[in-house]
Amino acid sequence: MIDFTKIEVHTMQLSDLEEIQDCLQTDFDDFWTFEIFKGELVNTTSSYLVLRYEGEIVCFGGIKIILDEANIMDIVTKKKKRNQGFARILLNELITIAKEENCSTMTLEVREHNLPAIHLYEQFDFQEVGRRKHYYRNGDTAILMTLPFTNL
Secondary structure, eight states: OOOGGGEEEEEOOHHHHHHHGGGHHHHSOOSOOHHHHHHHHHOTTEEEEEEEETTEEEEEEEEEEETTEEEEEEEEEOGGGTTSSHHHHHHHHHHHHHHHTTOSEEEEEEETTOHHHHHHHHHTTOEEEEEETTOSTTSOOEEEEEEEOTTO
8 A cells, every 4th residue: 555645746857867767668668768758858848747655766757738738648657566556646646737737638649458557547537539550669559548628
């Protein structure tokens, strides 16, 4: 069970990225490189967050805002820390940012085989709106999902 008093969420800094650089591909199983993330940190339309638990970066993610739409670029949890609720906490924070930026919708792409992520998004009322076949480098199909913000 997560001890919520030991969670810290903050805007990702270059020092955070440097801290996870050596384990970015192995512990987080992410297809983005250090250099791509570094570019995202200086992109004025992007907002990235880091979730630390007991001082360790266990989850990070970000959105890109274009006009009135927030697109989830990435939410990834350290392999050994998955299925403990960290991604849920981070997703909630990203939704809050999107609403504060007056976005009307939030969108994302998720691998069709990533059932834990799909179930998480469904719990936040994201709906499937389409598919992109062979979207990922390995040929996986992406499920397109959207969450309209009706309370703005």
